[in-house]
Amino acid sequence: MLQRPSSLQDLKVLFRSSHLCHRYLSSNTYFPCKPIMTTTATRSTAFESGCLYSHLLHSCNTLNSLKQIHSSLSTTGLIKQNPHLSAQIIIKYSKFGDPGSARSLFDVIRGSNSFLWNTMIRAYALGNHSIETIELYLLMRKTGVGPNNYTFPFVLNAYASRSSLFEGKMVHGDVIRTGFESDMFVEAALVDMYAKCGDTDDGWRVFDKMSKRDLVSWTAMITAYEQSEKAEESLVLFQKMQQEGFLADSVAMVSVASAVSQLGDVRRAQSVHGYIIRNGFLEDVFVGNSIIAMYAKCGNVEGARLIFDLMKERDGISWNSMLSGYTQNGQASEALLLFDQMQVLGVKPSPVTALIVVSSCAYLGSLHLGKKIHGFIINSKMGVDITLWNAIIDMYAKCGDLDSAIQMFNNSPQGERNVISWNVMITAYGVHGCGQEALKLYSQMQEQGIEPNHITFTSILSACSHNGLVSEGRKIFEDMRKLSVKHEVKHYACMVDMLGRAGFLDEALDLIMEMPSEPSDEVWGALLLACRIHGKTELGEFAAKNLFHLEPDHTGYYVLMSNIYAASSRWQDVGKLRQDMKSKGLKKPAALSVIEFGGVVHGFHTADNSHPQCREVYRKVEKMVVEMKMAGYVPDISCVLHDMEEEDKEHILNYHSEKLAVVFGIMKIEHGMPIQVTKNLRICNDCHSAFKLISYIYQRKIVVRDANRFHHFEGGSCSCKDYW
DNA sequence: ATAGGGTTAG
The missing domain is CATH 1.25.40 (Serine Threonine Protein Phosphatase 5, Tetratricopeptide repeat)
Structure with a gap:
């Protein structure tokens, strides 16, 4: 049995230990429920009891124990007397992810006291329940409880997160009517609300009228401009803020760095970097991440990597920013290296990470890596949403494995397939020479009630273009009017490409x-x-x-x-x-063809001497040309666009980068396996006819991805039907 | 007793 503390002081000392609190409460000796309310010493006992519960609540760390304390308090009646305790419980419920229980309690005790209303609103805001926040605010007004300077920031935040400009403006009206328009907190929240609803002009009007501004209000306005892609204005405001004597903090610097990213100006990037170093903000992960993104967007990946390496602490976004920085700058293989390192260090990739890495593989066209990463995604059991799913379809298509793309498309999660999935697949069919399949998909999607968007039309029109489906393309271009999708410049470009290739130059x-x-x-x-x-x-x-x-x-x-x-x-x-x-x-740009073998990427330029096995490759090319000539191959010297002797022309044809890569593949890759080559420019005419013949004579499947499309060579013909 | 500004991918 515990000794009853003799003074309030003792009680407080005792309460510091939560362990004792529990025993004290459960002993139920000195604070039996009813007597508290009936003794003459009610007030002081109630106060003591309030202290006890407050400490208990403070140290309570499970939803269950919170519920116990709640029910115990309910029986004492204290809960109605002491709004402070109720507020604590409401917030705790929300922190444990149970706003429903918080609301039940609130509904029992709510009166006309704004404080409790604010607390409940705060509880909703804590869990990002903007609808509930808004509902409660409307109820508050209906009930006649006055909102105050603490209420508005929450409510404005809720409307901001839903981009509800009209309703946000109504709240602005309430702010003015209730006389809180000069409260710095409310003003900052208003600026932010307008910004998030895309109305920087009204945001500026509020900001401009402020009699007193602090760092937060400045930052809100700087961010507002940055988010609405007015980077110059944003940076001008940052200058002004400094002139007014404010030193930026890390939050402000993140927005400034984003503004510089938008401009892509390396020199300004360096000056922001300098500012951040001078003020020691690099400790902040947010700042580090935004600097990585900033350098990457300014084209300085090395700078980005330097920051990345220097960061003391990295989170998922740091890795994602660095990975996408590499991808944006065409260094997809660096991205994949970094991804490997991530696994070595045991950093768990998120679905966003997977998305970046998958698109790197698509960019590189490396089926080997793409498959590896797809396997990784499956094994890691990460949530694969439709965005990532679509990226995987796209990756297979861009890596030349149309069958896997089709399979992924057909297996896309029930009910989640969206317009992007269809667009990706239509494009895939188009570049792989399956024009009819693309058209079929185009009508299928409409039968299934998916409305084609502007991207669908670039996909289908370019599919028509690649496959010489002129009359179909013309018809689809007309369809756009019926479906009220605007003809954009890119659609005209597709049409001109389609008509032009087909020889309708006048049209x-x-x-x-x-x-x-x-x-x-x-x-x-x-x-x-x-x-x-x-x-x-x-x-x-x-x-x-x-x-x-x-x-x-x-x-x-x-x-x-x-x-x-x-x-x-x-x-x-x-x-x-x-x-x-x-x-x-x-x-x-120099022609470059690459082929993967043994997990290594082998690159060949025209008449390249740098590859360690180039002599072997050259000998093999010459031998094959002799064999091909016997089968009827005639070198197409019109492909050599230099002024030289015909004999030299024929000679140089043999050393085209794509021929070297394909022949290397024939030498190295076991029979029965396809040979896959990626070229940075368009495939040359002579190589095209040579590969058709090779696919027949040597019974090999050859897949060439050139700058525009795929060519699948098999049994003497190409999937492009010689139309490219 | 309670409040306002932040990074990646698409």
């Missing part, structure tokens, strides 16, 4: 002239490509003129035009274009 040109907006470089580029295919020098010059005006530094267009000149032996014009490029410092 393509007419379409360009009819465009409601200015034709983009993609549109003219599609026309230029068509001119290259069909040898239309003059029209090509016209397209090129527009292109050189729109994109003076785009190497690809110079190369295309110079190829057109070369095809008609206008070597002088070729020379002139080369001169132009040289004076602009533009270089023709």
Whole structure:
């Protein structure tokens, strides 16, 4: 039996130990329920008892014990007397994820005291239950309980999170009517609400009127501009804030770093980095993460990696930011290396991580790695949502494994398949030469009630384009009007590409002239490509003129035009274009073909001497050419767009990067396995006919992913049906 | 007694 403490002081000392609290309560000797309320010493005992419960609540750490304390308190009647205790319970319930119990208690004790209402609203806000927060606020108003400066920030937050501008403005009205419009907390919440609802102008009006601002209100406005992609304004405001004598904190720096990311300005990135170092904010994980993203978006991945390596503490976002930084900068293989390191260190990848890594594999076109990562995803039992699922379909398609893509598409989780899934699959069929299947999918999705969106139309139109389905494409372009999907520039580009490839150059040109907006470089580029295919020098010059005006530094267009000149032996014009490029410092991208073997990526340039086994490969090429010639192969020297002797032309054809890679594959990869090559440019005509023959003579499946599409060579023909 | 501003992927 415990001694009854003789004074309040003793009681408090005793209560410091939660362990004793429990015993004290359960002994039930000195605080029997009823006597408390009836003794003459009621007030002081009630107070003592309140202290006891308060301490108990403080140290309570399970939902069950909380419920016990709650019911014990209910019988004492204390719960109605002491709003402080009730508030503690309400908040605890919410922290344990049981806002329902909090609400039941609240409904029993609520009166006209704003404090309890605020507490309940806070409890909802704690668990991000914005609907309930809003409902309670409306009830509060209906009941006639006055909201105050503590109420509004919660309510505004709730509307902000739902982007409900109209309702948010109503609350703004309530703020003015109740006279809290000059409260700094309320004002900051208003700025933030307007920002999150996309109305920076009204946010600015509130901010501008503030008589006193602190760091939080400045940050709210800086973030508002940053989030609505007004990075310049955001940075100007940051400057002003400093002039007013405020030193930024880590929260402010995150927004500033994001603003710089949007601008992609390396010099400003460095100055932000400097500011952060000087003020020691790098300790903050949030700051580190946003600096990684900032450097990555400014094209300085090395800088990003430096920060990543220096960080004392990393969370999932740090890894994801670094991984996606590599991917954004075309360094997908670095991303995959980092992903390996992540596993070595035992860091658990999230579904977002998986999404980034899967898209890296798609970018690289590495089926080997893609399969490995898919296996990893399955084994890790992480939640695979439809976004990740779609990314995996896309990865298989881009890695040349159309069958796996189809299988994934057909098995997509029940009821979750969305418009993106269909778009991905339609694109996949399109680039793999299955135009009819793409069309079938396009009508199937509509039968199933999925509305095609603007991306669906780029997918299906480019599928028509790749497969020469002109009349179908024209019809679909018309369909868009019926389905009230706007014709965007990219759709025109697809149409011009489709018509142009098929030889309807006049119709393509007419379409360009009819465009409601200015034709983009993609549109003219599609026309230029068509001119290259069909040898239309003059029209090509016209397209090129527009292109050189729109994109003076785009190497690809110079190369295309110079190829057109070369095809008609206008070597002088070729020379002139080369001169132009040289004076602009533009270089023709070197052809590169890669093939995976033994877990290593082998790359070949044209007439490459750098590969350790190049001599062997060259010997094999020459031997194969002899065999192919016996089977009727005639080298297509029109593919050599240099002014040289015919014999040299034939010679150089043998050393095209894709031939070297494919022959390397034939030498190394066991018979029966497909040979998969990825080339950074379009496959050349001669290589294309050579591969058809090789697939027949040597009975090998060859898959080439070029800059535009896939070519599956098998039994003497290609999936593109020679239309590409 | 209770409150306002933050990073990645798409």
